[in-house]
Amino acid sequence: AQTVTQSQPEMSVQEAETVTLSCTYDTSENNYYLFWYKQPPSRQMILVIRQEAYKQQNATENRFSVNFQKAAKSFSLKISDSQLGDTAMYFCAFMKHANYGGSQGNLIFGKGTKLSVKP
Amino acid sequence: ETGVTQTPRHLVMGMTNKKSLKCEQHLGHNAMYWYKQSAKKPLELMFVYNFKEQTENNSVPSRFSPECPNSSHLFLHLHTLQPEDSALYLCASSPSGSNHNEQFFGPGTRLTVL
Numbered sequence: 001a002q003t004v005t006q007s008q009p010e011m012s013v014q015e016a017e018t019v020t021l022s023c024t025y026d027t028s029e030n031n032y033y034l035f036w037y038k039q040p041p042s043r044q045m046i047l048v049i050r051q052e053a054y055k056q057q058n059a060t061e062n063r064f065s066v067n068f069q070k071a072a073k074s075f076s077l078k079i080s081d082s083q084l085g086d087t088a089m090y091f092c093a094f095m096k097h098a099n100y101g102g103s104q105g106n107l108i109f110g111k112g113t114k115l116s117v118k119p
Numbered sequence: 120e121t122g123v124t125q126t127p128r129h130l131v132m133g134m135t136n137k138k139s140l141k142c143e144q145h146l147g148h149n150a151m152y153w154y155k156q157s158a159k160k161p162l163e164l165m166f167v168y169n170f171k172e173q174t175e176n177n178s179v180p181s182r183f184s185p186e187c188p189n190s191s192h193l194f195l196h197l198h199t200l201q202p203e204d205s206a207l208y209l210c211a212s213s214p215s216g217s218n219h220n221e222q223f224f225g226p227g228t229r230l231t232v233l
Contacts, residue, residue, distance in 0.1 A: 004161070009159075035221075037224075043226070044122075044123075044224050044225065044226045044227075045209070045224040046224070047221045047222075050221070091161075091162070106152075106164050106167060106175060107162075107164065107222060108161075108164075109161040109162040110161055111159060111160060111161050112161075
């Protein structure tokens, strides 16, 4: 069974600084997807960034980038130029690649990291 | 209304009550999900529906009963719940038939069982 571990329950960062959130996972699969989701206080969870395991290049989305280390099963999220609106819970998630003709895997989440951006 | 909506947003119920949670998606997706989010625990997948058919029941107690009358609506019927069932219940939807589908989440229903 796959597991996702986020070892930092809480983190804080000063506005405009850079912060990195850690995520490790355990799987015997070779093809899979990794995601970072953001859940702001009292607001809906939204996708921040996703990575396909067969791609060596790290995904980037504006101020958000990942450091994907497949051999180490590590998938960290870097937030550059942090903004007050980045304050949220951040969840790392894993999804197994669907086999040919089969259904896709379901999302498996970590416990989350609560990020506070301070002015 | 756009995206994924859930009603009610807050619900307080006694252990002998029967209530239902509703989820509606306006995204044209064919897969819908129920998750349970408890404090300090990972999101727990409860049920998955693809094209109105249940494809996943993650060992959920029978006091939770899902219903998916069409691809846009998903219900979670609740009866004889326990206090430990108090949590945020999230609904999500995604397209079917391809990989790495982003799941779109609703705002959740905050459930308190007394």
